[in-house]
Structures are given as C-alpha cells and as structure tokens.
Amino acid sequence: MSRVVLSLGANLGDRAGTLRAALAALAEDGPLAHSGLYETPPWGPVRQPPYLNAVAVLGGDRDARAWLARAHELEQAAGRTREVRWGARTLDVDVVTVTGEHGEPVVADDPELTLPHPRAHERAFVLVPWLAVDADAELPGRGRVGDLVAALDPAEVAAVVPWHEG
Numbered sequence: 453m454s455r456v457v458l459s460l461g462a463n464l465g466d467r468a469g470t471l472r473a474a475l476a477a478l479a480e481d482g483p484l485a486h487s488g489l490y491e492t493p494p495w496g497p498v499r500q501p502p503y504l505n506a507v508a509v510l511g512g513d514r515d516a517r518a519w520l521a522r523a524h525e526l527e528q529a530a531g532r533t534r535e536v537r538w539g540a541r542t543l544d545v546d547v548v549t550v551t552g553e554h555g556e557p558v559v560a561d562d563p564e565l566t567l568p569h570p571r572a573h574e575r576a577f578v579l580v581p582w583l584a585v586d587a588d589a590e591l592p593g594r595g596r597v598g599d600l601v602a603a604l605d606p607a608e609v610a611a612v613v614p615w616h617e618g
C-alpha cells in the first residue's frame with residue numbers, strides 16, 4: 453500500500469468538468485481525499501488562460517511508476533496531447549510525492565519521474581490546495597506544507613482563490 457499526492461490542473465475546455473471527472477475516476481482506485489477547486493493565475497513563462505487546480509491524496513497498491521502511469525492515463529482520458537512545456541492543457545496531473553507502506557518517502561532523480569516533484573515547494577497552486585486537504589502535510593526534504601505556504605509571496609497565495617461554479 454502506498455500513498456500518493458497528485459496535483460491536477462486544467463486551463464482549456466470545460467476545466468471544472470475535466471477535474472471532476474478525473475477526481476471521480478481516482479475515487480474508484482481507492483480511498484481518496486481531495487481539495488476543492490481553486491482558480492489560479494498561470495505559473496511559468498507561457499502566456500495562457502487561468503487554471504483550475506486541485507490536489508488529491510489517495511492510497512492504493514501502485515508503486516511510484518504506476519502512479520505516474522495512472523496520471524498519464526487520466527491526462528489522455530481528458531484528450532490531452534503533448535504540447536509546449538508549461539503551456540496550456542486540458543489536464544495536467546503531476547505526482548507530487550509518494551510514500552511507502554511505512555511512511556517512507558520515495559525519492560527519485562529520474563527525468564521520467566522525479567520525486568518529490570522538484571517544483572512543488574514553490575507553487576502556491578499545489579501547496580494551498582494540499583494544505584486544505586491535509587493541515588499536517590509534509591513535503592519530504594522541504595518541510596511542512598504550512599511553513600512552505602507561509603514562506604511564499606503573500607500575493608501568490610492570495611491569488612489562489614476557491615472556485616465556485618457560476
């Protein structure tokens with residue numbers, strides 16, 4: 453049994469519908485806790501529309517590679533094709549961190565799967581929803597998620613806004 457933290461983002465098409473469908477599919481894999489949806493300004497160098505983001509925490513029998521494969525499966529189900537790095541997409545699912553049976557973090561330095569995710573600690577769109585799901589969350593090697601959020605630019609944190617339909 454492993455535990456995985458996934459970051460989900462969408463900024464093309466029916467963003468909320470896409471995220472809800474992905475979360476519903478993940479709920480079929482095993483026990484799931486997830487954040488609400490947050491609207492977030494695009495991170496990175498590419499000009500693009502705002503994202504909806506969410507974080508899911510779930511358990512299951514998969515190892516880290518199998519969680520990455522599951523993430524890619526969900527992206528493909530949402531009609532995602534590979535595009536420019538950090539560019540717009542119907543669905544992006546990143547593996548933030550995986551912990552093993554005894555709570556030990558999986559650490560990997562492979563470009564195909566780097567764990568914990570090398571940019572998660574600086575992304576308000578990951579940390580704020582994650583903290584909402586798990587107030588005691590810890591990002592291995594980086595510290596408590598609450599402390600990481602406190603260390604971000606307050607304007608970036610404030611820009612991660614709970615999203616409501618309508």
Ligand SMILES: Nc1ncnc2c1ncn2[C@@H]1O[C@H](COP(=O)(O)OP(=O)(O)OP(=O)(O)O)[C@@H](O)[C@H]1O
Nearest residue numbers: 537538544545546547548563564565566567569571
């Ligand atoms: N922890 C990880 N989670 C997801 N993908 C990863 C991870 N580590 C490495 N990768 C690799 O990164 C590749 C590119 O992924 P993707 O296109 O989603 O990147 P991105 O979302 O644009 O950038 P970022 O990783 O900064 O969010 C994937 O094919 C995958 O093999």
Ligand SMILES: Nc1nc2c(c(=O)[nH]1)N=C(CO)CN2
Nearest residue numbers: 461492493494495503538577
């Ligand atoms: N706010 C936000 N910005 C992003 C996101 C994302 O999920 N949310 N994903 C990206 C893909 O690399 C690039 N930029």
